[in-house]
Amino acid sequence: MNQFVTPNAKTVTAINPATGDVLGEALHTPEDQYASIFQRARQAQKVWAKQSFAQRRTHLVKMRNYIRDHAEELARLVSDSNGKTRMDALITEVLPCQLACDWYGKHAAKVLAPERRGPSSLIWMGKRSEVRHEPLGVVGIISPWNYPLSIPFGEILMGLMAGNAIVLKVAAATPLVGKAIEDIIAAGELPSGLFSHIIGSGGQVSTAMFEHGIDKLFFTGSVPTGKQIMAQAAQTLTPVSLELGGKDPMIVLEDADLERAANGAAWAGYQNAGQSCGGVERIYVHESVYDRFVTLLADRTRALRHGVPNDECDVDIGSMTTANQRLTVEKQLAEALEAGATIVAQSEGPVHGPGHFHAATLVTGIDHGMTLMREETFGPILPVMPFRTEDEAVELANDSPMALTASIWTRDTRYGKKLANRINGGVVAINDHLYTHAMSDVPWGGPGDSGIGRTHGPEGLKEMSKLKVVNWDWLRARRNLWWYPQDKASYAAIRSALYLVAPRTVLDFLRSAIRVLPTMIRKMYF
Incomplete structure (x- = not known):
C-alpha cells in the first residue's frame, strides 16, 4: 500500500508503510481558501516583522518545550508515518527540532544584525553604509517524506526568526506529520495567520504559491521536480532555495x-x-x-x-x-x-x-x-x-x-x-x-544537481532575508565633486584622484592630494 492524493480527493489517507495500517486522514485545504491564506499571511507578517528578535525567541522557547514534553509521541508518529525506527525518529527528527529552536532563538539577532561599513577608499571618505537583513515577506516551504518533521521545521524556524510568514506544504505520504507541526506551532502562540499548512497536491500548491506572490520558495525533493519548480519560479522571478539530493x-x-x-x-x-x-x-x-x-x-x-x-x-x-x-x-x-x-x-x-x-x-x-x-x-x-x-x-x-x-x-x-x-x-x-x-550552526546544501542555496546556520538565516544597503554622507557638502556644473578643474581633480587610489610612491600620493583637495573644497562647499 502507499500514500497518495488523487486529483479530486477531499482527503489524503495516511498509511503506515511498514504494516499497511491506516493511520488516519487529513482534509485537503479547499482551493477557494488559498487567497485568504496568503492575504492573512501578509497581514500577520507586517506585525511580526516589528517584533524584536528577543520577542520572537519567546515563541520558539514555547515550541522547544512542547517538543520536549511530546518527544515520544512525535517520534512514534514520524516512525509510523515514514517507516523509520523509533530511535531514528527520535535522534534524526525530534532532537534536531528541539536543538534548532534553541540555536536559532539565541543566534538570529547576531547573525541578522545590521552591519556598519566604513569607506572603501579615500574617494568615499564622507560616505558611511549599513547593510541590513530585512524579512522577505511570505516564505513558501515544500518538504519531503524522508525527514517529514526535521526538514520543514528547521526552515520554519529560520523563516520566523528572520521576520517572515510561512506557508507550508508537506509530502502527501506523511500528512499527519504536517498536522503535528501545526500542533508544535500552535504551542508557540504565534500571531494568527503567520503560519499556515496547506494540504494538497504538490503541483497545485506550488502553482498557488507563485500565483499568490510568495517572496521565496524553499523546496526539498528530487532533481527533476526541482528543475520544474525552478522553471515555474522563473516566470515571476521568484527566488528559490533547492535541496535536491546527493550521490x-x-x-x-x-x-x-x-x-x-x-x-x-x-x-x-x-x-x-x-x-x-x-x-x-x-x-x-x-x-x-x-x-x-x-x-x-x-x-x-x-x-x-x-x-x-x-x-x-x-x-x-x-x-x-x-x-x-x-x-x-x-x-x-x-x-x-x-x-x-x-x-x-x-x-x-x-x-x-x-x-x-x-x-x-x-x-x-x-x-x-x-x-x-x-x-x-x-x-x-x-x-x-x-x-x-x-x-x-x-x-x-x-x-x-x-x-x-x-x-x-x-x-x-x-x-x-x-x-x-x-x-x-x-x-x-x-x-x-x-x-x-x-x-x-552549519550550512546544508551542495553544488551541481544537489541544488541551489543553503539552509541551516547563519547562511540559512540570511537566505530567509533580503539585503538592503542604507548609505549616508556625513560631510554635509553642498554638492559632490562630480555633480553639475562640470568643468576642467573638476575633471583634473578626478583624474588626479586615480593616483590617490593607486599611487606609484608616497610623494606621488601627496602630489595627487594637493591637486584634488582645493578643487574638491571649492566645488563641494562654495
Whole structure:
C-alpha cells in the first residue's frame, strides 16, 4: 500500500508503510481558501516583522518545550508515518527540532544584525553604509517524506526568526506529520495567520504559491521536480532555495580505522532504509584494506535487525516509505546484478507482506557504468569499489553531478582535511557521515544537481532575508565633486584622484592630494 492524493480527493489517507495500517486522514485545504491564506499571511507578517528578535525567541522557547514534553509521541508518529525506527525518529527528527529552536532563538539577532561599513577608499571618505537583513515577506516551504518533521521545521524556524510568514506544504505520504507541526506551532502562540499548512497536491500548491506572490520558495525533493519548480519560479522571478539530493561518496584510505569505518558505513548507508539525501551511496576503499573492510561491513549488514518499528526499539531498520521508491531500488539492484555485480550480504527481514521492506544489501563487482553508481538510489544498498591511488579515489568520488556530502576515513585528520579540498561536496566529513543536517550552526546544501542555496546556520538565516544597503554622507557638502556644473578643474581633480587610489610612491600620493583637495573644497562647499 502507499500514500497518495488523487486529483479530486477531499482527503489524503495516511498509511503506515511498514504494516499497511491506516493511520488516519487529513482534509485537503479547499482551493477557494488559498487567497485568504496568503492575504492573512501578509497581514500577520507586517506585525511580526516589528517584533524584536528577543520577542520572537519567546515563541520558539514555547515550541522547544512542547517538543520536549511530546518527544515520544512525535517520534512514534514520524516512525509510523515514514517507516523509520523509533530511535531514528527520535535522534534524526525530534532532537534536531528541539536543538534548532534553541540555536536559532539565541543566534538570529547576531547573525541578522545590521552591519556598519566604513569607506572603501579615500574617494568615499564622507560616505558611511549599513547593510541590513530585512524579512522577505511570505516564505513558501515544500518538504519531503524522508525527514517529514526535521526538514520543514528547521526552515520554519529560520523563516520566523528572520521576520517572515510561512506557508507550508508537506509530502502527501506523511500528512499527519504536517498536522503535528501545526500542533508544535500552535504551542508557540504565534500571531494568527503567520503560519499556515496547506494540504494538497504538490503541483497545485506550488502553482498557488507563485500565483499568490510568495517572496521565496524553499523546496526539498528530487532533481527533476526541482528543475520544474525552478522553471515555474522563473516566470515571476521568484527566488528559490533547492535541496535536491546527493550521490554521496565515502572514501576509506589505507590507514583508516576499519572497525569505525564499517560501523559508520552501515549507519550512514542503511539508516532510514537508505532514504537520506546525505547518506552514503557509494563506497571507495583502498585496495590494500578492501577485503578486510568488505568482510567487516558484511558482518554488520547480516547482523542488522530488520522489521516493523516498535516501542521496544529492537529493530535497526524499518521499511521504506513508498512503493515507488522501493521499486526504484529493486530496479537498480537488478540491473547491477545482471551487469555482473554480486550481493555479498543482506539483512534478514519481512521482505514479503504489506510493508515496503527492502533488505539492507552490500554489493561488490560494480562500476560507474551501472545506474546504481550514477543515479540516486535512495534505498538500503551499499555498493563498494576498490581504488589504487588517491587520484583515482578523488576522480571516482567526483564523478557525479550530485555533490551534497562526502566523507573521508583516515587516522590522519590533518591529511583528511587536506584531501577534502579536492572533493566536490557541500559537506565533507572526516571519519563520520550523515549527522551535520542535525547541526543547526552549519550550512546544508551542495553544488551541481544537489541544488541551489543553503539552509541551516547563519547562511540559512540570511537566505530567509533580503539585503538592503542604507548609505549616508556625513560631510554635509553642498554638492559632490562630480555633480553639475562640470568643468576642467573638476575633471583634473578626478583624474588626479586615480593616483590617490593607486599611487606609484608616497610623494606621488601627496602630489595627487594637493591637486584634488582645493578643487574638491571649492566645488563641494562654495
